[in-house]
Amino acid sequence: MLKGKKILLGVTAGIAAYKAANLVRLLSKKGAEVKVIMTPDAQIFVSPHTLSVLSKNKVETDFFTTEKEWNNHVHIALWADVFVIAPCTANTLAKMATGLCDNLLLAAYLSARCKVYVAPAMDMDMYHHPTSQSNIQKITSFGNIIIPPENGELASGLYGEGRMAEPENIVLFLEKEFETHGSFKGKKVLITAGPTYEEIDPVRFIGNRSTGKMGIALANAFAHEGADVTLILGPTHLSPDNSVTCIRVESSNEMYAHCTELFKNTDIAIMSAAVADYKAAEYSHQKIKKKEIDLQIKLTKTVDILAELGKQKKQQCLIGFALETENVVEYAKQKIKAKNLDFIVANSLQDAGAGFAGNTNKISIIDNKGKVFEYGLKSKEDVAKDILTFTLNFIKK
Ligand SMILES: Cc1cc2nc3c(=O)[nH]c(=O)nc-3n(C[C@H](O)[C@H](O)[C@H](O)COP(=O)(O)O)c2cc1C
Numbered sequence: 001m002l003k004g005k006k007i008l009l010g011v012t013a014g015i016a017a018y019k020a021a022n023l024v025r026l027l028s029k030k031g032a033e034v035k036v037i038m039t040p041d042a043q044i045f046v047s048p049h050t051l052s053v054l055s056k057n058k059v060e061t062d063f064f065t066t067e068k069e070w071n072n073h074v075h076i077a078l079w080a081d082v083f084v085i086a087p088c089t090a091n092t093l094a095k096m097a098t099g100l101c102d103n104l105l106l107a108a109y110l111s112a113r114c115k116v117y118v119a120p121a122m123d124m125d126m127y128h129h130p131t132s133q134s135n136i137q138k139i140t141s142f143g144n145i146i147i148p149p150e151n152g153e154l155a156s157g158l159y160g161e162g163r164m165a166e167p168e169n170i171v172l173f174l175e176k177e178f179e180t181h182g183s184f185k186g187k188k189v190l191i192t193a194g195p196t197y198e199e200i201d202p203v204r205f206i207g208n209r210s211t212g213k214m215g216i217a218l219a220n221a222f223a224h225e226g227a228d229v230t231l232i233l234g235p236t237h238l239s240p241d242n243s244v245t246c247i248r249v250e251s252s253n254e255m256y257a258h259c260t261e262l263f264k265n266t267d268i269a270i271m272s273a274a275v276a277d278y279k280a281a282e283y284s285h286q287k288i289k290k291k292e293i294d295l296q297i298k299l300t301k302t303v304d305i306l307a308e309l310g311k312q313k314k315q316q317c318l319i320g321f322a323l324e325t326e327n328v329v330e331y332a333k334q335k336i337k338a339k340n341l342d343f344i345v346a347n348s349l350q351d352a353g354a355g356f357a358g359n360t361n362k363i364s365i366i367d368n369k370g371k372v373f374e375y376g377l378k379s380k381e382d383v384a385k386d387i388l389t390f391t392l393n394f395i396k397k
Pocket of ligand 1: 011012013014015016039040041042088089090091092093121122123126
């Protein structure tokens with residue numbers, strides 16, 4: 001997977017910088033061409049000479065060479081197929097999140113057009129500090145990919161999460177990324193995510209607890225693999241990566257209108273939005289006044305977007321989501337038939353860590369032959385990758 005790949009390795013001033021030497025060795029062994037760029041402070045922890053010998057390339061550390069020539073950070077960044085920053089300190093992470101550019105590594109980062117992988121490495125309290133966590137979220141929203149740190153003994157002597165992923169695991173992570181790399185190039189993918197809000201009067205609506213996290217992770221994953229992704233996103237404060245075309249909507253009707261418009265020219269449609277099943281039969285243009293007696297609001301069914309797309313389906317691969325509280329697989333099987341789906345991703349609110357709002361999910365995929373594929377509890381990003389890989393194998397058949 002990594003043979004012939006041009007890998008720019010950024011090394012920052014964490015104690016794990018010594019592991020960069022092994023990482024260079026392993027990447028080179030896999031046939032990658034490695035160039036190393038270091039922050040000035042990183043040189044305290046590992047010698048540029050060591051990394052230069054192992055990578056068989058000059059190691060860059062400053063904006064200017066000793067001969068006072070400019071080390072062109074733009075050329076360095078554009079050379080790379082992949083930029084891996086390992087280890088990445090809390091300091092560099094914060095600078096990446098805010099756009100600071102006071103060293104060659106950060107200037108190269110801001111100039112890079114390739115995917116950037118970041119392996120945080122720090123003591124567990126530094127890692128769990130709200131600023132580090134929010135910086136990780138921020139750089140992830142820019143499209144950077146985090147190689148999660150591991151648990152274990154830390155340089156401080158404490159035990160916990162924060163130590164840089166082992167070089168072998170970083171190599172495995174990159175190989176897995178390249179396995180599906182660009183595999184959806186030329187494919188048009190339509191994804192819905194988030195809740196819908198069905199208005200009752202100017203101040204009230206029917207909604208649900210969906211945040212759109214799962215659908216956004218899916219949109220990012222497909223865009224990352226080269227797909228042309230349009231995300232129809234219900235009301236949420238979250239956003240997808242810039243590479244995703246995002247259309248924000250409020251109601252099921254708006255979502256439906258965009259879906260039917262785009263579906264004709266779609267290759268793969270994934271309907272992960274939690275669309276409200278009912279809306280007020282009549283919208284009140286004035287705020288409904290509180291009365292002494294109980295209020296009854298007549299509800300009417302919203303349009304079933306998935307079923308409607310199922311009717312319009314020709315060459316498209318149509319994927320549904322099912323969130324149930326009981327008999328998850330049974331309901332999912334019925335839904336596949338009733339709505340003409342290719343497969344369905346089912347999650348149960350009964351599984352701890354699965355469902356709305358959280359960062360994790362636990363899914364089963366049920367295909368149109370009734371075969372059930374079970375997955376463990378994972379981050380929503382990893383679940384998105386599983387769904388992507390399943391889709392790839394499904395459309396290849
Ligand atoms: C012995 C020692 C070990 C350190 N280890 C880490 C570390 O593992 N992670 C981290 O984020 N900062 C660590 N630091 C702090 C960074 O070296 C410091 O924030 C530095 O300014 C980071 O520079 P850079 O991000 O430009 O490379 C360590 C400092 C010392 C003195």
